[in-house]
Amino acid sequence: MSLPVSVMVRISDDALALACGADAVAAAFVAAGATVERVSSWGMHWLEPLAEIDGKGFGPLEPEDVAAVLAGTSDKAIGPVADHPFLARQQRLIFARAGKTRPLNLDDYAAHGGWAGLDAAHAMAPEDVVAQVIGSGLRGRGGAGFPAGIKWRTVAETTGDTKYIVCNADEGDSGTFADRMVMEGDPFLLVEGMAIAGHAVGAAKGFVYIRSEYPHAIAKMQAAIALAKRHIAPFAIEVRVGAGAYVCGEETSLLNSLEGKRGEVRAKPPLPAIAGLFGRPTVINNVLTLASVPWIMAHGAEGYAAIGFGRSRGTMPIQIAGNVRHGGLFEAGFGITLGELVNDVGGGTASGRPVKAVQVGGPLGAYHPPSDFGLPFDYEAFGEADGLIGHAGLTVFDDSADMGAQARFAFAFCAAESCGKCTPCRIGAVRGVELVDAIRERAGRKADAVEVLPQMHNAAKAKRTVAEQVTLLEDLCETMKFGSLCALGGFTPYPVLSALRNWPEDFGAR
Numbered sequence: 001m002s003l004p005v006s007v008m009v010r011i012s013d014d015a016l017a018l019a020c021g022a023d024a025v026a027a028a029f030v031a032a033g034a035t036v037e038r039v040s041s042w043g044m045h046w047l048e049p050l051a052e053i054d055g056k057g058f059g060p061l062e063p064e065d066v067a068a069v070l071a072g073t074s075d076k077a078i079g080p081v082a083d084h085p086f087l088a089r090q091q092r093l094i095f096a097r098a099g100k101t102r103p104l105n106l107d108d109y110a111a112h113g114g115w116a117g118l119d120a121a122h123a124m125a126p127e128d129v130v131a132q133v134i135g136s137g138l139r140g141r142g143g144a145g146f147p148a149g150i151k152w153r154t155v156a157e158t159t160g161d162t163k164y165i166v167c168n169a170d171e172g173d174s175g176t177f178a179d180r181m182v183m184e185g186d187p188f189l190l191v192e193g194m195a196i197a198g199h200a201v202g203a204a205k206g207f208v209y210i211r212s213e214y215p216h217a218i219a220k221m222q223a224a225i226a227l228a229k230r231h232i233a234p235f236a237i238e239v240r241v242g243a244g245a246y247v248c249g250e251e252t253s254l255l256n257s258l259e260g261k262r263g264e265v266r267a268k269p270p271l272p273a274i275a276g277l278f279g280r281p282t283v284i285n286n287v288l289t290l291a292s293v294p295w296i297m298a299h300g301a302e303g304y305a306a307i308g309f310g311r312s313r314g315t316m317p318i319q320i321a322g323n324v325r326h327g328g329l330f331e332a333g334f335g336i337t338l339g340e341l342v343n344d345v346g347g348g349t350a351s352g353r354p355v356k357a358v359q360v361g362g363p364l365g366a367y368h369p370p371s372d373f374g375l376p377f378d379y380e381a382f383g384e385a386d387g388l389i390g391h392a393g394l395t396v397f398d399d400s401a402d403m404g405a406q407a408r409f410a411f412a413f414c415a416a417e418s419c420g421k422c423t424p425c426r427i428g429a430v431r432g433v434e435l436v437d438a439i440r441e442r443a444g445r446k447a448d449a450v451e452v453l454p455q456m457h458n459a460a461k462a463k464r465t466v467a468e469q470v471t472l473l474e475d476l477c478e479t480m481k482f483g484s485l486c487a488l489g490g491f492t493p494y495p496v497l498s499a500l501r502n503w504p505e506d507f508g509a510r
Protein backbone atom coordinates (compact mmCIF):
# COMPACT_ATOMS: atom_id res chain seq x y z
CA MET A 1 0.00 0.00 0.00
CA SER A 2 1.44 3.42 -0.84
CA LEU A 3 0.61 6.15 1.61
CA PRO A 4 1.02 9.86 1.66
CA VAL A 5 3.93 10.23 4.10
CA SER A 6 2.06 13.03 5.84
CA VAL A 7 -0.55 10.78 7.48
CA MET A 8 -0.42 11.63 11.17
CA VAL A 9 -2.24 9.28 13.52
CA ARG A 10 -2.96 10.19 17.12
CA ILE A 11 -3.29 7.32 19.58
CA SER A 12 -3.47 7.50 23.35
CA ASP A 13 -0.77 6.10 25.59
CA ASP A 14 -3.07 6.06 28.62
CA ALA A 15 -2.90 2.81 30.62
CA LEU A 16 -6.43 1.81 29.58
CA ALA A 17 -5.61 2.26 25.90
CA LEU A 18 -2.40 0.30 26.41
CA ALA A 19 -4.31 -2.50 28.13
CA CYS A 20 -6.64 -2.62 25.12
CA GLY A 21 -3.70 -2.99 22.72
CA ALA A 22 -2.86 0.61 21.71
CA ASP A 23 0.85 -0.13 21.29
CA ALA A 24 0.21 -2.90 18.76
CA VAL A 25 -2.17 -0.67 16.82
CA ALA A 26 0.36 2.17 16.87
CA ALA A 27 3.07 -0.21 15.63
CA ALA A 28 0.80 -1.35 12.78
CA PHE A 29 0.30 2.26 11.70
CA VAL A 30 4.05 2.88 11.77
CA ALA A 31 4.68 -0.30 9.79
CA ALA A 32 2.21 0.95 7.21
CA GLY A 33 4.19 4.19 6.81
CA ALA A 34 2.14 6.53 9.01
CA THR A 35 3.54 8.82 11.68
CA VAL A 36 2.11 8.21 15.14
CA GLU A 37 1.77 10.79 17.89
CA ARG A 38 0.92 9.53 21.40
CA VAL A 39 -1.62 11.73 23.11
CA SER A 40 -3.84 11.66 26.17
CA SER A 41 -7.10 9.74 26.14
CA TRP A 42 -10.47 11.27 25.35
CA GLY A 43 -11.93 8.98 28.00
CA MET A 44 -14.25 7.04 25.68
CA HIS A 45 -13.06 3.72 26.93
CA TRP A 46 -15.24 1.44 24.87
CA LEU A 47 -13.63 2.90 21.72
CA GLU A 48 -10.02 2.25 22.78
CA PRO A 49 -7.67 1.80 21.08
CA LEU A 50 -8.96 4.88 19.29
CA ALA A 51 -7.00 6.38 16.41
CA GLU A 52 -7.55 9.92 15.22
CA ILE A 53 -6.59 11.17 11.78
CA ASP A 54 -7.33 14.81 10.86
CA GLY A 55 -9.85 14.97 13.69
CA LYS A 56 -11.73 11.85 12.56
CA GLY A 57 -11.83 8.84 14.85
CA PHE A 58 -11.62 5.07 14.35
CA GLY A 59 -12.15 2.56 17.10
CA PRO A 60 -11.94 0.21 18.81
CA LEU A 61 -9.07 -0.88 16.56
CA GLU A 62 -7.01 -3.99 16.23
CA PRO A 63 -3.77 -4.09 14.23
CA GLU A 64 -5.54 -5.82 11.33
CA ASP A 65 -7.97 -2.88 11.03
CA VAL A 66 -5.19 -0.44 10.19
CA ALA A 67 -5.06 -1.10 6.43
CA ALA A 68 -8.76 -0.34 6.02
CA VAL A 69 -8.45 2.83 8.11
CA LEU A 70 -5.65 4.09 5.89
CA ALA A 71 -7.49 3.06 2.73
CA GLY A 72 -10.58 4.97 3.86
CA THR A 73 -12.74 1.85 3.94
CA SER A 74 -12.89 1.15 7.67
CA ASP A 75 -16.22 0.22 9.22
CA LYS A 76 -14.88 1.48 12.54
CA ALA A 77 -15.07 5.15 11.61
CA ILE A 78 -16.87 7.22 14.25
CA GLY A 79 -16.71 10.61 12.52
CA PRO A 80 -15.22 13.76 14.06
CA VAL A 81 -14.08 12.76 17.55
CA ALA A 82 -14.67 16.12 19.19
CA ASP A 83 -18.32 16.04 18.06
CA HIS A 84 -19.01 12.58 19.49
CA PRO A 85 -22.29 12.64 21.49
CA PHE A 86 -20.47 11.29 24.57
CA LEU A 87 -18.26 14.40 24.56
CA ALA A 88 -20.79 16.88 23.25
CA ARG A 89 -22.82 16.92 26.45
CA GLN A 90 -19.82 17.29 28.74
CA GLN A 91 -18.37 20.40 30.32
CA ARG A 92 -14.69 19.73 30.59
CA LEU A 93 -12.67 22.01 32.86
CA ILE A 94 -10.22 19.53 34.40
CA PHE A 95 -10.21 17.40 31.26
CA ALA A 96 -10.17 20.33 28.82
CA ARG A 97 -6.96 19.03 27.21
CA ALA A 98 -7.92 15.34 27.19
CA GLY A 99 -7.33 13.77 23.80
CA LYS A 100 -5.76 16.96 22.49
CA THR A 101 -2.23 17.17 23.88
CA ARG A 102 0.88 15.10 24.31
CA PRO A 103 1.05 14.49 28.07
CA LEU A 104 4.70 15.44 28.54
CA ASN A 105 4.94 18.22 26.00
CA LEU A 106 5.36 21.60 27.66
CA ASP A 107 4.61 23.48 24.42
CA ASP A 108 1.29 21.64 24.04
CA TYR A 109 0.46 22.41 27.65
CA ALA A 110 1.20 26.12 27.34
CA ALA A 111 -0.58 26.35 23.97
CA HIS A 112 -3.74 24.93 25.53
CA GLY A 113 -3.95 27.32 28.48
CA GLY A 114 -1.38 25.70 30.76
CA TRP A 115 0.26 27.84 33.48
CA ALA A 116 -2.37 30.60 33.19
CA GLY A 117 -3.70 29.68 36.63
CA LEU A 118 -0.26 29.68 38.25
CA ASP A 119 0.63 32.99 36.60
CA ALA A 120 -2.61 34.50 37.91
CA ALA A 121 -1.92 33.11 41.40
CA HIS A 122 1.63 34.44 41.45
CA ALA A 123 0.28 37.87 40.58
CA MET A 124 -1.89 37.77 43.73
CA ALA A 125 -1.19 37.83 47.43
CA PRO A 126 -1.49 34.32 48.95
CA GLU A 127 -4.57 35.27 50.98
CA ASP A 128 -6.30 36.40 47.78
CA VAL A 129 -5.63 33.02 46.21
CA VAL A 130 -7.19 31.34 49.24
CA ALA A 131 -10.16 33.73 48.98
CA GLN A 132 -10.62 32.74 45.32
CA VAL A 133 -10.67 29.05 46.19
CA ILE A 134 -13.16 29.67 49.00
CA GLY A 135 -15.29 31.80 46.68
CA SER A 136 -15.33 29.12 43.98
CA GLY A 137 -17.13 26.74 46.33
CA LEU A 138 -14.67 23.96 45.40
CA ARG A 139 -15.11 20.93 47.63
CA GLY A 140 -12.65 18.08 48.03
CA ARG A 141 -13.09 15.44 45.33
CA GLY A 142 -11.54 12.59 47.32
CA GLY A 143 -14.85 11.67 48.91
CA ALA A 144 -15.66 13.78 51.94
CA GLY A 145 -16.49 16.96 49.99
CA PHE A 146 -14.86 19.28 52.53
CA PRO A 147 -14.46 22.87 51.24
CA ALA A 148 -10.94 23.09 49.82
CA GLY A 149 -10.50 26.80 50.50
CA ILE A 150 -11.33 26.43 54.19
CA LYS A 151 -8.67 23.74 54.52
CA TRP A 152 -6.17 25.95 52.71
CA ARG A 153 -7.03 28.90 54.95
CA THR A 154 -6.43 26.79 58.06
CA VAL A 155 -2.95 25.86 56.85
CA ALA A 156 -2.22 29.40 55.64
CA GLU A 157 -3.07 30.77 59.08
CA THR A 158 -0.68 28.47 60.95
CA THR A 159 2.60 30.06 61.88
CA GLY A 160 4.99 27.18 61.17
CA ASP A 161 7.86 27.85 58.77
CA THR A 162 7.63 24.39 57.21
CA LYS A 163 4.35 23.35 55.60
CA TYR A 164 3.52 20.71 53.05
CA ILE A 165 1.17 20.07 50.15
CA VAL A 166 0.27 16.40 49.85
CA CYS A 167 -1.62 15.15 46.86
CA ASN A 168 -3.70 12.07 47.54
CA ALA A 169 -3.35 9.98 44.37
CA ASP A 170 -4.07 6.65 46.02
CA GLU A 171 -7.34 6.28 44.06
CA GLY A 172 -8.42 3.05 45.67
CA ASP A 173 -12.14 3.15 44.88
CA SER A 174 -13.36 0.42 42.58
CA GLY A 175 -14.50 1.79 39.22
CA THR A 176 -12.52 5.01 39.47
CA PHE A 177 -9.78 6.23 37.18
CA ALA A 178 -10.04 10.03 36.89
CA ASP A 179 -6.94 10.68 39.05
CA ARG A 180 -4.98 8.23 36.94
CA MET A 181 -6.16 9.89 33.75
CA VAL A 182 -5.08 13.33 34.98
CA MET A 183 -1.65 12.06 35.98
CA GLU A 184 -1.11 10.11 32.78
CA GLY A 185 -2.78 12.48 30.35
CA ASP A 186 -2.21 15.95 31.76
CA PRO A 187 0.41 15.67 34.51
CA PHE A 188 1.43 19.35 34.32
CA LEU A 189 -2.09 20.26 35.43
CA LEU A 190 -1.58 18.54 38.77
CA VAL A 191 1.90 20.05 39.08
CA GLU A 192 0.36 23.48 38.46
CA GLY A 193 -2.44 22.93 40.98
CA MET A 194 0.04 21.87 43.66
CA ALA A 195 2.27 24.86 42.97
CA ILE A 196 -0.74 27.19 43.36
CA ALA A 197 -1.59 25.51 46.67
CA GLY A 198 2.02 25.95 47.81
CA HIS A 199 1.92 29.66 47.00
CA ALA A 200 -1.44 30.07 48.72
CA VAL A 201 -0.51 28.50 52.04
CA GLY A 202 3.22 29.19 52.19
CA ALA A 203 4.48 25.65 51.52
CA ALA A 204 7.68 25.07 49.57
CA LYS A 205 7.40 21.33 49.22
CA GLY A 206 4.81 18.92 47.90
CA PHE A 207 4.45 15.16 47.69
CA VAL A 208 2.29 13.13 45.33
CA TYR A 209 1.36 9.80 46.92
CA ILE A 210 0.57 7.36 44.10
CA ARG A 211 -0.40 3.72 44.44
CA SER A 212 2.13 1.24 43.06
CA GLU A 213 -0.57 -0.23 40.81
CA TYR A 214 -0.27 2.94 38.70
CA PRO A 215 3.19 2.53 37.11
CA HIS A 216 2.35 4.68 34.07
CA ALA A 217 1.05 7.50 36.25
CA ILE A 218 4.14 7.29 38.45
CA ALA A 219 6.46 7.54 35.42
CA LYS A 220 4.50 10.43 33.88
CA MET A 221 4.39 12.40 37.12
CA GLN A 222 8.10 11.93 37.74
CA ALA A 223 8.90 13.09 34.21
CA ALA A 224 6.48 16.02 34.37
CA ILE A 225 7.87 17.23 37.69
CA ALA A 226 11.40 17.19 36.27
CA LEU A 227 10.30 19.06 33.12
CA ALA A 228 8.27 21.66 35.02
CA LYS A 229 10.87 22.37 37.70
CA ARG A 230 11.63 25.84 36.31
CA HIS A 231 7.95 26.80 36.07
CA ILE A 232 7.14 25.97 39.67
CA ALA A 233 10.36 27.00 41.46
CA PRO A 234 10.90 27.62 44.33
CA PHE A 235 8.12 25.10 44.94
CA ALA A 236 9.32 21.50 44.58
CA ILE A 237 7.45 18.22 44.28
CA GLU A 238 8.39 14.60 44.86
CA VAL A 239 6.53 11.40 44.00
CA ARG A 240 6.09 8.76 46.69
CA VAL A 241 4.80 5.30 45.85
CA GLY A 242 2.33 3.56 48.15
CA ALA A 243 2.39 -0.19 48.50
CA GLY A 244 -1.30 -0.52 47.67
CA ALA A 245 -3.53 -0.62 50.73
CA TYR A 246 -7.03 0.81 50.41
CA VAL A 247 -6.80 2.39 53.85
CA CYS A 248 -3.67 4.31 52.81
CA GLY A 249 -6.03 6.54 50.82
CA GLU A 250 -7.43 7.76 54.14
CA GLU A 251 -5.52 10.97 54.74
CA THR A 252 -3.93 10.27 58.13
CA SER A 253 -3.06 6.72 57.19
CA LEU A 254 -1.49 8.12 54.03
CA LEU A 255 0.59 10.55 56.08
CA ASN A 256 1.86 7.68 58.24
CA SER A 257 2.74 5.75 55.10
CA LEU A 258 4.54 8.82 53.68
CA GLU A 259 6.55 9.01 56.87
CA GLY A 260 7.62 5.40 56.40
CA LYS A 261 5.32 4.08 59.11
CA ARG A 262 2.59 1.45 59.01
CA GLY A 263 -0.52 2.72 57.22
CA GLU A 264 -2.66 3.06 60.33
CA VAL A 265 -5.32 5.74 60.75
CA ARG A 266 -4.49 8.55 63.20
CA ALA A 267 -7.04 9.83 65.66
CA LYS A 268 -8.17 13.42 64.99
CA PRO A 269 -7.57 16.03 66.34
CA PRO A 270 -5.05 17.22 65.49
CA LEU A 271 -6.19 17.81 61.94
CA PRO A 272 -3.52 17.37 59.27
CA ALA A 273 -3.98 21.07 58.51
CA ILE A 274 -2.52 21.79 61.96
CA ALA A 275 -0.16 18.85 62.48
CA GLY A 276 0.12 16.68 59.38
CA LEU A 277 3.17 15.33 57.60
CA PHE A 278 6.07 15.06 60.07
CA GLY A 279 3.89 17.03 62.48
CA ARG A 280 3.79 20.08 60.18
CA PRO A 281 0.75 21.93 58.84
CA THR A 282 -0.29 20.07 55.71
CA VAL A 283 -2.80 20.56 52.93
CA ILE A 284 -3.89 17.14 51.79
CA ASN A 285 -6.10 17.13 48.74
CA ASN A 286 -7.23 14.71 46.11
CA VAL A 287 -5.82 14.92 42.56
CA LEU A 288 -9.08 16.28 41.14
CA THR A 289 -9.34 18.96 43.83
CA LEU A 290 -5.88 20.28 43.04
CA ALA A 291 -6.46 19.87 39.30
CA SER A 292 -9.57 22.06 39.55
CA VAL A 293 -7.64 25.02 40.92
CA PRO A 294 -5.74 26.19 37.79
CA TRP A 295 -9.07 26.75 35.99
CA ILE A 296 -10.45 28.66 38.97
CA MET A 297 -7.39 30.91 39.09
CA ALA A 298 -7.32 31.45 35.34
CA HIS A 299 -11.04 32.10 34.87
CA GLY A 300 -12.13 33.41 38.25
CA ALA A 301 -14.01 31.94 41.19
CA GLU A 302 -17.34 33.35 40.04
CA GLY A 303 -17.32 31.43 36.76
CA TYR A 304 -16.64 28.23 38.65
CA ALA A 305 -19.25 28.87 41.30
CA ALA A 306 -21.81 29.54 38.57
CA ILE A 307 -21.61 25.86 37.52
CA GLY A 308 -23.19 23.11 39.59
CA PHE A 309 -26.10 22.21 41.81
CA GLY A 310 -26.94 23.21 45.37
CA ARG A 311 -23.80 23.29 47.49
CA SER A 312 -21.91 21.17 44.95
CA ARG A 313 -20.19 23.73 42.74
CA GLY A 314 -18.17 23.28 39.59
CA THR A 315 -17.76 20.14 37.55
CA MET A 316 -17.19 16.54 38.56
CA PRO A 317 -15.36 14.01 36.41
CA ILE A 318 -17.75 11.07 36.77
CA GLN A 319 -16.30 7.65 36.05
CA ILE A 320 -18.73 5.21 34.46
CA ALA A 321 -17.69 1.57 34.76
CA GLY A 322 -18.87 -1.97 35.39
CA ASN A 323 -21.44 -3.67 33.18
CA VAL A 324 -22.11 -0.66 30.97
CA ARG A 325 -22.05 -0.11 27.20
CA HIS A 326 -20.26 3.21 27.12
CA GLY A 327 -17.87 3.31 30.02
CA GLY A 328 -15.52 6.23 30.41
CA LEU A 329 -14.84 9.66 31.79
CA PHE A 330 -17.78 12.07 31.85
CA GLU A 331 -17.05 15.53 33.26
CA ALA A 332 -20.10 17.68 33.82
CA GLY A 333 -21.51 20.20 36.24
CA PHE A 334 -23.10 18.64 39.32
CA GLY A 335 -26.83 18.03 39.01
CA ILE A 336 -27.06 15.52 36.14
CA THR A 337 -29.25 12.64 37.30
CA LEU A 338 -28.09 9.11 37.97
CA GLY A 339 -30.51 7.83 35.34
CA GLU A 340 -29.13 10.16 32.67
CA LEU A 341 -25.63 8.97 33.50
CA VAL A 342 -26.44 5.26 33.37
CA ASN A 343 -28.97 5.14 30.54
CA ASP A 344 -28.36 8.14 28.29
CA VAL A 345 -24.60 8.59 28.71
CA GLY A 346 -23.64 5.01 29.59
CA GLY A 347 -26.13 3.44 27.19
CA GLY A 348 -27.38 0.88 29.74
CA THR A 349 -25.66 -2.42 30.41
CA ALA A 350 -23.04 -3.96 28.16
CA SER A 351 -24.83 -7.30 28.51
CA GLY A 352 -28.08 -5.80 27.22
CA ARG A 353 -29.94 -7.02 30.30
CA PRO A 354 -31.87 -4.64 32.57
CA VAL A 355 -29.90 -2.58 35.08
CA LYS A 356 -30.34 -3.97 38.57
CA ALA A 357 -28.07 -1.75 40.65
CA VAL A 358 -25.50 1.00 40.43
CA GLN A 359 -22.91 1.34 43.15
CA VAL A 360 -21.96 4.99 43.48
CA GLY A 361 -18.84 6.11 45.31
CA GLY A 362 -16.61 3.04 45.32
CA PRO A 363 -16.65 0.02 47.63
CA LEU A 364 -18.14 2.02 50.52
CA GLY A 365 -20.93 3.49 48.39
CA ALA A 366 -24.57 2.42 48.39
CA TYR A 367 -26.17 0.22 45.74
CA HIS A 368 -28.90 2.24 44.03
CA PRO A 369 -31.85 0.60 42.26
CA PRO A 370 -33.36 2.18 39.11
CA SER A 371 -35.99 3.80 41.35
CA ASP A 372 -33.17 6.14 42.50
CA PHE A 373 -32.38 7.23 38.95
CA GLY A 374 -33.97 10.64 39.51
CA LEU A 375 -31.27 11.55 42.05
CA PRO A 376 -29.20 14.54 40.96
CA PHE A 377 -25.46 14.05 41.20
CA ASP A 378 -24.85 16.13 44.31
CA TYR A 379 -23.24 15.47 47.70
CA GLU A 380 -26.33 16.38 49.70
CA ALA A 381 -28.89 14.60 47.49
CA PHE A 382 -26.98 11.33 47.69
CA GLY A 383 -26.46 11.77 51.43
CA GLU A 384 -30.20 12.19 51.93
CA ALA A 385 -30.77 8.98 49.95
CA ASP A 386 -28.48 7.04 52.35
CA GLY A 387 -25.65 7.07 49.85
CA LEU A 388 -22.63 9.09 48.86
CA ILE A 389 -20.97 10.25 45.68
CA GLY A 390 -17.44 9.71 47.01
CA HIS A 391 -14.88 10.00 44.23
CA ALA A 392 -17.72 9.81 41.66
CA GLY A 393 -17.26 6.26 40.47
CA LEU A 394 -20.32 4.46 39.09
CA THR A 395 -20.29 0.67 38.82
CA VAL A 396 -23.25 -0.75 36.93
CA PHE A 397 -24.72 -4.24 37.55
CA ASP A 398 -27.32 -6.07 35.47
CA ASP A 399 -30.16 -8.24 36.78
CA SER A 400 -27.93 -11.30 37.09
CA ALA A 401 -26.07 -9.71 40.04
CA ASP A 402 -26.52 -11.32 43.46
CA MET A 403 -26.79 -8.42 45.89
CA GLY A 404 -26.47 -10.67 48.93
CA ALA A 405 -23.06 -11.71 47.61
CA GLN A 406 -22.22 -8.06 47.05
CA ALA A 407 -23.13 -7.25 50.68
CA ARG A 408 -20.91 -10.07 51.83
CA PHE A 409 -18.14 -8.72 49.63
CA ALA A 410 -18.45 -5.30 51.30
CA PHE A 411 -17.79 -6.85 54.72
CA ALA A 412 -15.02 -9.09 53.37
CA PHE A 413 -13.37 -6.09 51.71
CA CYS A 414 -13.52 -4.14 54.96
CA ALA A 415 -12.09 -7.10 56.88
CA ALA A 416 -9.22 -7.42 54.42
CA GLU A 417 -8.43 -3.70 54.24
CA SER A 418 -9.06 -2.66 57.85
CA CYS A 419 -6.03 -1.04 59.49
CA GLY A 420 -7.11 -2.76 62.71
CA LYS A 421 -7.03 0.28 64.93
CA CYS A 422 -10.65 0.24 66.09
CA THR A 423 -12.87 -2.64 67.17
CA PRO A 424 -16.12 -1.95 65.27
CA CYS A 425 -14.26 -2.23 61.98
CA ARG A 426 -11.62 -4.84 62.82
CA ILE A 427 -14.02 -7.28 64.47
CA GLY A 428 -17.32 -6.04 63.04
CA ALA A 429 -16.36 -6.68 59.41
CA VAL A 430 -15.50 -10.31 60.21
CA ARG A 431 -18.77 -10.77 62.13
CA GLY A 432 -20.55 -9.19 59.16
CA VAL A 433 -19.26 -11.83 56.76
CA GLU A 434 -20.42 -14.52 59.19
CA LEU A 435 -23.86 -12.99 59.51
CA VAL A 436 -24.46 -12.64 55.77
CA ASP A 437 -23.35 -16.25 55.33
CA ALA A 438 -25.61 -17.38 58.16
CA ILE A 439 -28.64 -15.55 56.76
CA ARG A 440 -28.09 -16.91 53.29
CA GLU A 441 -27.35 -20.44 54.45
CA ARG A 442 -30.40 -20.54 56.68
CA ALA A 443 -32.48 -19.28 53.78
CA GLY A 444 -31.16 -22.11 51.65
CA ARG A 445 -28.59 -20.14 49.72
CA LYS A 446 -25.12 -21.55 49.46
CA ALA A 447 -22.48 -19.45 51.17
CA ASP A 448 -20.03 -17.94 48.75
CA ALA A 449 -16.98 -19.92 47.88
CA VAL A 450 -14.72 -17.14 49.17
CA GLU A 451 -12.32 -18.37 51.82
CA VAL A 452 -13.41 -17.43 55.35
CA LEU A 453 -11.41 -17.43 58.52
CA PRO A 454 -12.08 -20.27 61.00
CA GLN A 455 -13.59 -17.83 63.50
CA MET A 456 -16.17 -16.75 60.94
CA HIS A 457 -18.53 -19.64 61.58
CA ASN A 458 -19.93 -18.58 64.93
CA ALA A 459 -22.99 -16.90 63.48
CA ALA A 460 -23.85 -19.92 61.35
CA LYS A 461 -23.79 -22.16 64.43
CA ALA A 462 -26.04 -19.87 66.45
CA LYS A 463 -29.67 -20.96 66.60
CA ARG A 464 -31.25 -17.78 65.25
CA THR A 465 -34.03 -17.34 62.75
CA VAL A 466 -33.36 -15.42 59.54
CA ALA A 467 -35.28 -12.45 60.95
CA GLU A 468 -33.15 -12.47 64.11
CA GLN A 469 -29.96 -12.65 62.05
CA VAL A 470 -31.15 -9.72 59.93
CA THR A 471 -31.86 -7.67 63.07
CA LEU A 472 -28.38 -8.51 64.32
CA LEU A 473 -26.92 -7.48 60.98
CA GLU A 474 -28.68 -4.12 61.15
CA ASP A 475 -27.46 -3.65 64.71
CA LEU A 476 -23.90 -4.47 63.67
CA CYS A 477 -24.13 -1.93 60.85
CA GLU A 478 -25.26 0.74 63.27
CA THR A 479 -22.33 -0.03 65.58
CA MET A 480 -19.88 0.16 62.68
CA LYS A 481 -21.43 3.34 61.30
CA PHE A 482 -21.32 5.28 64.54
CA GLY A 483 -18.44 3.58 66.34
CA SER A 484 -15.69 3.38 63.71
CA LEU A 485 -12.77 5.75 63.75
CA CYS A 486 -12.73 6.32 59.99
CA ALA A 487 -15.00 5.87 57.01
CA LEU A 488 -13.69 2.43 56.07
CA GLY A 489 -15.56 0.84 58.94
CA GLY A 490 -18.07 3.67 59.16
CA PHE A 491 -19.30 3.51 55.57
CA THR A 492 -19.23 -0.26 54.96
CA PRO A 493 -22.87 -0.33 56.16
CA TYR A 494 -23.89 1.71 53.10
CA PRO A 495 -23.41 -1.07 50.53
CA VAL A 496 -24.63 -3.71 53.01
CA LEU A 497 -27.84 -2.00 54.14
CA SER A 498 -28.73 -0.67 50.67
CA ALA A 499 -28.42 -4.21 49.30
CA LEU A 500 -30.56 -5.59 52.12
CA ARG A 501 -33.15 -2.82 51.84
CA ASN A 502 -33.59 -3.00 48.09
CA TRP A 503 -33.03 -6.68 47.33
CA PRO A 504 -34.01 -8.69 50.46
CA GLU A 505 -34.80 -11.65 48.20
CA ASP A 506 -31.07 -11.95 47.41
CA PHE A 507 -30.47 -12.68 51.09
CA GLY A 508 -33.41 -15.05 51.23
CA ALA A 509 -34.67 -12.60 53.86
CA ARG A 510 -38.08 -11.71 52.54
Ligand SMILES: Cc1cc2nc3c(=O)[nH]c(=O)nc-3n(C[C@H](O)[C@H](O)[C@H](O)COP(=O)(O)O)c2cc1C
Pocket: 139, 140, 141, 142, 143, 144, 145, 146, 148, 168, 169, 170, 171, 172, 173, 246, 247, 248, 249, 250, 251, 252, 284, 285, 286, 287, 289, 290, 486, 487, 488
Ligand atom coordinates in the same frame (compact mmCIF):
# COMPACT_ATOMS: atom_id res chain seq x y z
C1 LIG B 1 -10.73 4.24 53.70
C2 LIG B 1 -10.57 5.54 52.99
C3 LIG B 1 -9.95 5.59 51.75
C4 LIG B 1 -9.79 6.80 51.09
N1 LIG B 1 -9.18 6.79 49.88
C5 LIG B 1 -8.97 7.97 49.24
C6 LIG B 1 -8.29 7.99 48.00
O1 LIG B 1 -7.90 6.96 47.44
N2 LIG B 1 -8.09 9.20 47.42
C7 LIG B 1 -8.51 10.38 48.01
O2 LIG B 1 -8.28 11.45 47.46
N3 LIG B 1 -9.16 10.38 49.18
C8 LIG B 1 -9.38 9.21 49.81
N4 LIG B 1 -10.01 9.21 51.03
C9 LIG B 1 -10.41 10.52 51.61
C10 LIG B 1 -9.23 11.15 52.35
O3 LIG B 1 -9.22 10.68 53.69
C11 LIG B 1 -9.34 12.68 52.41
O4 LIG B 1 -10.65 13.04 52.74
C12 LIG B 1 -8.97 13.34 51.11
O5 LIG B 1 -7.68 12.96 50.69
C13 LIG B 1 -8.97 14.85 51.29
O6 LIG B 1 -8.80 15.48 50.05
P1 LIG B 1 -9.99 16.30 49.39
O7 LIG B 1 -10.49 17.24 50.43
O8 LIG B 1 -9.36 16.99 48.25
O9 LIG B 1 -11.03 15.32 48.99
C14 LIG B 1 -10.23 8.00 51.69
C15 LIG B 1 -10.87 7.95 52.94
C16 LIG B 1 -11.04 6.74 53.57
C17 LIG B 1 -11.71 6.71 54.90
Ligand code: SF4
Pocket: 247, 265, 417, 418, 419, 420, 421, 422, 423, 425, 426, 484, 485, 486, 487, 488, 489, 490
Ligand atom coordinates in the same frame (compact mmCIF):
# COMPACT_ATOMS: atom_id res chain seq x y z
S1 SF4 C 1 -12.52 2.11 60.80
FE1 SF4 C 1 -11.18 0.40 60.21
S2 SF4 C 1 -9.65 1.34 58.87
FE2 SF4 C 1 -10.65 3.00 60.01
S3 SF4 C 1 -9.41 3.31 61.85
FE3 SF4 C 1 -10.95 1.83 62.41
S4 SF4 C 1 -9.96 -0.16 62.02
FE4 SF4 C 1 -8.77 1.37 60.94
